[in-house]
Structure formats: structure tokens, C-alpha cells
Amino acid sequence: MNTLLSIEKRNAVLLKMAVLLEQERQAIIAINKVDLDNYSGADISMFDRLKVNDAKVDEMIKAVTHLASQDDPVGVKRFSFKHDNGMQVYNKTASFGTVLIIYESRPDVTVEAAGIAFKSGNKILLKGGKESLRSNLKIVELWHQALEEENTSTDWVEYLQFNRIETQAFLEKPTQKVDLIVPRGGERLIAFVKQHATCPVIISGRGNNFVYVHKEADLDIAIDIIMNGKSKISACNAVDKVLIDRNLPNKHEFVNTLVSKLKAFKIEVLGDKIISKDNSLKTISSDDIWYEEFLDYKILIGEIASNQETIAMINKYSGGHSSSIITTNEDEAKLFMENVDTAAVYHNASTRFTDGGQLGLGGELAISTDKLHQRGPIGLQHLVTNKWYIHGNGQIR
Known part of the structure; x- marks a missing residue:
């Protein structure tokens, strides 16, 4: 087990990493180009996540620099209690120990996720996808250089170059202690990790996010928020489903405007039976599509009777990620936000x-x-x- 590094040491490694990322910027981009050229898949969102350009390197540098400036998350007092017998009791935050991050296609995760786990006092095991292998190995090499230059063991960051069979074997019978697994990727990856892992897993689940245009919506705001929701189709916070209140004034005109704006951005627009009939759109063949996360230039628009029905629909079909209500009515917004079961709920703002x-x-x-x-x-x-930290001077129970 690695002994917890002082916060000064952890910050020094992070700042060194920022310097190395800047120094090796062109080398990282050149190596990533090889990964991109070798990528033969047809998944556009995967390709988008794989790509490293100057802006992505800037983000990596910003991530580690910002992490170095944040307070130490370890040893923070959450609770204290003085026992009748004189013992002083504290509850403080502590690092997990070893965190395994399994991810697809995103070399920036090798910087940002590893940085967050390292700053919070954990040893990092990284298992990236084969499509980004060269980019990941280059970044891990920089982690090791940063650790060495700060006279710290390179064991803190380890890259697991495993294929699927080896990964499954490691999940079922780890060859070293693993305290937490964080899978980042599609539903297949998450299901695979959940099925085989023998320690706690934090699920970074699917998006499939909804926007509800309430009958008292500001329609300009509604259009802006829906269009922004499709501005990055590979993001898990993108919008896939739009529900429009049946009693929205100028509903037909609004849907027409929305559809033409979406189509101008080459987004395929699908409709439920009512919306597709009124706006000559392709009709969905089955309600199962409401469950789907698209990660594509595709959106589904449906009509709904009320806020209550919207809440029920989102709670049935969404991925539990994000949902937004567009309305000028504060009470309706409150009802929606308190009852929709997603990790983030929005009122008049983009998911x-x-x-x-x-x-x-x-x-x-x-x-x-x-x-x-x-x-x-x-x-x-x-x-x-x-x-729990308990300080006594000989107390027995």
C-alpha cells in the first residue's frame, strides 16, 4: 500500500504535469494522429472523443493546474462528538486507496480522471481502450516523469495494457487490491464492468436527456436550449428527447420553427404519432426508442398532456442523467424539479x-x-x- 503523499507533494506533481503537457504538446498531438488514422470504427462520437488537438491539450493543462489549486479533499472533518467519558470523536474524509478507471477513446481522461483520483490520495490504475493506446501511453509516460521529478514512486499511476479477456480476469480476481472502479463509456462497457467486478463500482450511466416545453414557456428560450442540447452529440449531457405541452399556444408554428432549425444542422428529427402527422416527420415504430441514448445527429419530439405526465414519462424512459423544464411558471418548475428522478434538473437552462x-x-x-x-x-x-478517529486516554466500555 502506498503511504498517503503530503498535499504539497501531490500538488507539485500536478503542476509538474502541467509543465510537461505544454512541453510535449506537439508530440502528444502527433502520436494521437496515429491513433486517429488507425481508428477504423464508424462511431462518430467515439472518433470525436478520441481526437486530441491544441484545445484539448489546453483543457488537460487547465484541469491539472486547477486541481493543484483546490483544497485537499482528504482529512476534512465531517462530524465531531465529545463522548461523556471524555473521548474525542471525529469523522474525517479518507482516500479510497486504489481506484481503477476503465474508459474508451478519451485520452483527456488519462489526465483529468487520473489527476482527480491522484489529488484525492489514491493510487490510479488506468485501463483505456485500444483505439487510444498510443496517446494514453504517452500521457502515462508524462505522469511517471512528473512523479520521478518530484522524487515520488511511479507506482501511483499504472497503465493496464489488457485485452478484454485479461480485463475480465482482473475484475473477477484482481492481482492487486482495488477499492473502487469507475467505468467511463457506453452502456456495454458499464454492463461488462458491473457483471464482473468484485468491488464497488460508480456507474457513469447513459444520458438520454429530456427537455419539456411547458405551455407557459418562453419559446425563444426553448429553441435556444434545445439547439444547445444538440451542439455536441457525443456528450452524455446532450438532449435526445423533447416533450411539447399539448396546450402550448402557437404549438404548430413553434414545432415548425424548431424542426427547420434542427434540420439546418443536419439533425434527423423523429416524431411520435401526433407530432409526425402534423409536421410530416418520420414516425417512430416503437415506444422502445424513448429509452435509447442516441449519441448521434438525431432527436425525437413528442406531444404530452401535462407536467405530471411529463414527470412520469421522464422517470420511465430517461437514463437518470439530466432533464429540463422550459416555463415562466415557478410553481410548475418546482413541481417538475422536485419529482423528476434525474441527477440534475434544470429550469430554463441547458442540460x-x-x-x-x-x-x-x-x-x-x-x-x-x-x-x-x-x-x-x-x-x-x-x-x-x-x-472515524477516536482519541482517548484509557477509556473502556
Whole structure:
């Protein structure tokens, strides 16, 4: 077991990593180009996540620099109690120990997620996808250089170059102690990890996010929010489903405007029976499509009778990630926000803000759609467990 590094040491490694990322910027981009050229898959969102350009390197540098400036999440007092017998009791945050991050296609995870886990006092095991192997190995090499230059063991960051069979074997019978697993990727990856893991897993689940245009909506705001929801189709906070209140004034005109704007951005628009008939759109063949996360240039629009029906529909079909109501009626917004069962609920704002950086956490390890032990973006301060510290002078019970 690695002894907890001082906060000064952890911060020094993070700042060194920022310097190395800047120094090796062109090398990282060149190596990533090889990964991109070798990518033969047809998944556009996967390709988008795989790509490293100057802006992505800037984000990596910003992530580790910001992490170095944040307070230490370890050893934070959460509770204290003075026992009748004089014992002093504290509950403080503690690191998990070893965190395994399994992810697809995103070399920036090798920086940001590893940085968050390292800052919170954990040893990191990284298992990236084969499509980003060269990019990941280059970044891990920089982690090792940063650790060495700060006279710290390179054991703190380890890359597991496993195929699927080896990964399954490691999940079922780890060859070293693993305290927490965070899978970041599609539903197949998450199901695979859940099936085989023998330790706690934080689920970064599917998106399939909904926007509800209430009958008292500001229609300009509604259009802006829906269009913004499709501005990055590979993001888990993208919008896939739009529900329009049956009693919305100028409903037909609004849907027409929305559809033409979406089509101008080459987004395929599907409709339920009512919306498709009124706007000559392709009709969905089955209600099962309401469950689907698209991760594509595709959106589904349906008509709904009321806020209550919307809440029931979202709670049935969504991925438990994000949902938004567009309305000028505060009471209706409150009803929606309190009863929709998603990790983030919005009133007159875009679901694209479900992100650790945007919600004030600096960055995120994942966006959890589980309710234990943290829901929504998992920031630095959430990647900890806790521990009881009891100080006595001979007390017995």
C-alpha cells in the first residue's frame, strides 16, 4: 500500500504535469494522429472523443493546474462528538486507496480522471481502450516523469495494457487490491464492468436527456436550449428527447420553427404519432426508442398532456442523467424539479451544463447516475470515503 503523499507533494506533481503537457504538446498531438488514422470504427462520437488537438491539450493543462489549486479533499472533518467519558470523536474524509478507471477513446481522461483520483490520495490504475493506446501511453509516460521529478514512486499511476479477456480476469480476481472502479463509456462497457467486478463500482450511466416545453414557456428560450442540447452529440449531457405541452399556444408554428432549425444542422428529427402527422416527420415504430441514448445527429419530439405526465414519462424512459423544464411558471418548475428522478434538473437552462467544471467542481471523474455514494458530477471532494478517529486516554466500555 502506498503511504498517503503530503498535499504539497501531490500538488507539485500536478503542476509538474502541467509543465510537461505544454512541453510535449506537439508530440502528444502527433502520436494521437496515429491513433486517429488507425481508428477504423464508424462511431462518430467515439472518433470525436478520441481526437486530441491544441484545445484539448489546453483543457488537460487547465484541469491539472486547477486541481493543484483546490483544497485537499482528504482529512476534512465531517462530524465531531465529545463522548461523556471524555473521548474525542471525529469523522474525517479518507482516500479510497486504489481506484481503477476503465474508459474508451478519451485520452483527456488519462489526465483529468487520473489527476482527480491522484489529488484525492489514491493510487490510479488506468485501463483505456485500444483505439487510444498510443496517446494514453504517452500521457502515462508524462505522469511517471512528473512523479520521478518530484522524487515520488511511479507506482501511483499504472497503465493496464489488457485485452478484454485479461480485463475480465482482473475484475473477477484482481492481482492487486482495488477499492473502487469507475467505468467511463457506453452502456456495454458499464454492463461488462458491473457483471464482473468484485468491488464497488460508480456507474457513469447513459444520458438520454429530456427537455419539456411547458405551455407557459418562453419559446425563444426553448429553441435556444434545445439547439444547445444538440451542439455536441457525443456528450452524455446532450438532449435526445423533447416533450411539447399539448396546450402550448402557437404549438404548430413553434414545432415548425424548431424542426427547420434542427434540420439546418443536419439533425434527423423523429416524431411520435401526433407530432409526425402534423409536421410530416418520420414516425417512430416503437415506444422502445424513448429509452435509447442516441449519441448521434438525431432527436425525437413528442406531444404530452401535462407536467405530471411529463414527470412520469421522464422517470420511465430517461437514463437518470439530466432533464429540463422550459416555463415562466415557478410553481410548475418546482413541481417538475422536485419529482423528476434525474441527477440534475434544470429550469430554463441547458442540460449541457451537467459537467463538473460548469457546476463549480473544477472537473469531474465521471457523472454518476447511481444514488450511492454520489450522484451527478463526481468532483475531487466526492472521490473520498470516510474514517472515524477516536482519541482517548484509557477509556473502556
